[in-house]
Amino acid sequence: MLYSFSYYKPKSEIEIIETLKSFGDDAKILAGGTDLLVYMKQQIADPKVLVDIKGVPDFSKIEIDSSGNLIIGAAVTCNDVVENQYIRNHYPILATAAKTIGSYQIRNRATVVGNICNASPAADMAGALLVLDSSVIIATEKGNREIPIKQFFVGVKKTSLQQNEFVKAIRVRAEYKDAEAGYLKASRIKGHDLGTCNVALSRGKNGTVKIAIGSCNITPVLLPDFDSTNIDLANILTTAMKNIKPIDDLRGSKEYRKHLVQVFIKRLLNGKGHSH
Numbered sequence: 001m002l003y004s005f006s007y008y009k010p011k012s013e014i015e016i017i018e019t020l021k022s023f024g025d026d027a028k029i030l031a032g033g034t035d036l037l038v039y040m041k042q043q044i045a046d047p048k049v050l051v052d053i054k055g056v057p058d059f060s061k062i063e064i065d066s067s068g069n070l071i072i073g074a075a076v077t078c079n080d081v082v083e084n085q086y087i088r089n090h091y092p093i094l095a096t097a098a099k100t101i102g103s104y105q106i107r108n109r110a111t112v113v114g115n116i117c118n119a120s121p122a123a124d125m126a127g128a129l130l131v132l133d134s135s136v137i138i139a140t141e142k143g144n145r146e147i148p149i150k151q152f153f154v155g156v157k158k159t160s161l162q163q164n165e166f167v168k169a170i171r172v173r174a175e176y177k178d179a180e181a182g183y184l185k186a187s188r189i190k191g192h193d194l195g196t197c198n199v200a201l202s203r204g205k206n207g208t209v210k211i212a213i214g215s216c217n218i219t220p221v222l223l224p225d226f227d228s229t230n231i232d233l234a235n236i237l238t239t240a241m242k243n244i245k246p247i248d249d250l251r252g253s254k255e256y257r258k259h260l261v262q263v264f265i266k267r268l269l270n271g272k273g274h275s276h
């Protein structure tokens with residue numbers, strides 16, 4: 001059962017900030033609610049005020065900025081990404097990762113931004129966005145600030161967002177348009193369970209290989225860049241093992257996770273899991 005709470009649906013960015021300021025710690029941003037409402041029902045979270053960001057029309061847009069970067073607004077759902085032809089053509093790893101999230105019904109509500117703001121180590125969009133060198137556009141009382149997504153995750157379910165701030169969009173670099181990239185995930189049950197582990201890999205036009213690993217540490221992990229002209233598999237696998245600290249839980253043992261990470265890295269380096 002859900003307890004009673006206040007609900008606000010501001011129509012502008014400024015109104016959202018003002019509402020957050022008025023209620024302080026009592027308020028929480030609501031996007032699709034696929035994480036937050038579950039936590040409220042389970043009494044893991046108990047905000048007294050929900051501030052729905054879906055009332056700002058621009059937040060539902062997928063756009064290209066003047067420098068050719070892809071902008072994904074705060075209310076864009078995972079299904080919007082799966083079905084967007086521009087993303088499928090030029091950043092297919094985003095559609096691939098989004099399609100692994102929950103079920104069709106969940107993806108119709110779940111936003112990409114909510115997925116990273118929830119900051120689960122297993123968040124499927126995190127790895128794909130990390131290997132595309134994306135950044136997070138944050139609305140604050142003093143205007144926008146933008147940070148690399150690798151600085152956004154600071155702990156289990158913890159982000160670097162400060163009081164009265166929220167994420168208005170994600171910027172994906174044009175430099176990664178048409179980059180070769182792939183995503184592999186293992187999970188016990190499709191549609192009802194978070195991943196046991198996931199790995200994303202990109203080969204940028206600048207000659208770097210980026211690899212991100214999920215469900216194997218307190219945050220999604222981005223490994224240091226590798227040189228794509230001189231792939232040293234042993235070094236990549238050793239670096240991956242040094243940077244993860246998987247745990248044993250109901251989804252798998254730490255040994256199984258370490259094994260999966262190595263298998264997935266090898267497969268991705270061989271072009272498996274790539275959408276084109």
Ligand SMILES: Cc1cc2nc3c(=O)[nH]c(=O)nc-3n(C[C@H](O)[C@H](O)[C@H](O)COP(=O)(O)OP(=O)(O)OC[C@H]3O[C@@H](n4cnc5c(N)ncnc54)[C@H](O)[C@@H]3O)c2cc1C
Pocket residue numbers: 028029030031032033034035036037038053074100101102103106109110111112113114115116117118122123124125161165166167168191192193194195
């Ligand atoms: C059955 C089921 C299966 C699932 N399977 C998967 C899966 O396979 N993979 C996966 O990664 N996830 C999965 N999830 C989790 C969930 O669907 C995703 O994390 C989803 O993308 C969260 O987005 P949302 O819009 O629903 O966020 P919400 O639930 O609305 O919000 C999540 C959190 O982020 C905060 N937040 C949201 N938007 C913003 C913003 N713009 N600025 C600041 N804070 C914000 C909220 O305050 C809240 O703390 C599953 C969930 C369910 C219920």
